[in-house]
């Protein structure tokens with residue numbers, strides 16, 4: 459089955475990973491800008507990272523027949539430095555016209571601080587002014603419920619935000635409902651240690667149906683599994699769900715959401731679908 463991974467950090471992954479994803483049916487993926495594991499010291503550090511996301515990774519992906527898309531921002535962890543954040547946001551226009559840029563992300567909250575909220579709102583303002591889609595990171599574990607609520611309140615307060623062009627990621631059982639009810643898209647992240655598992659994501663699809671729901675691996679430099687979306691496909695099959703339902707979640711929903719960006723010029727891969735997982 460073809461699938462799209464809407465959230466994966468390929469700068470942290472090997473060429474072997476790219477090849478495995480292609481063999482499993484990954485037709486396209488989208489890579490939001492995130493925390494590198496250390497705080498970058500200058501706006502030039504981000505400029506180089508954005509070049510990697512818009513110049514280097516699309517080539518690595520294309521070498522195995524995968525289409526690579528990306529999102530730009532300064533992430534919530536580094537947003538504690540408001541001055542640097544403002545400089546990074548002011549530099550983003552240098553990259554907005556690059557052909558694989560879908561929008562602004564992953565912006566959001568980490569520890570739900572005042573500075574994170576300030577920088578989040580300035581990113582939203584930027585996205586609205588430049589008519590960009592938004593991809594949102596919600597906090598982990600004990601900060602998740604409160605942080606998700608704060609993010610939704612800030613977005614709902616701004617009537618200019620088109621909720622059908624916003625994806626709220628890392629939702630779990632206790633946060634998925636308010637995200638979907640407010641009209642946003644929701645992403646479930648399949649992680650081996652924190653966040654959702656393939657089985658919990660399948661439970662959530664069974665409870666809420668497939669509308670505006672996606673799954674992603676968020677594969678990065680930490681404990682994570684870049685082939686988590688195929689694991690979800692297998693779990694759904696094991697439970698007897700139809701090909702059409704599974705394909706809607708892992709392929710058609712991402713196509714519909716990303717298709718709202720003029721930069722998303724998708725063509726199915728050369729690998730025959732029957733040859734994938």
Ligand SMILES: [Zn+2]
Pocket residue numbers: 465467490492564676
């Ligand atoms: Zn991420």
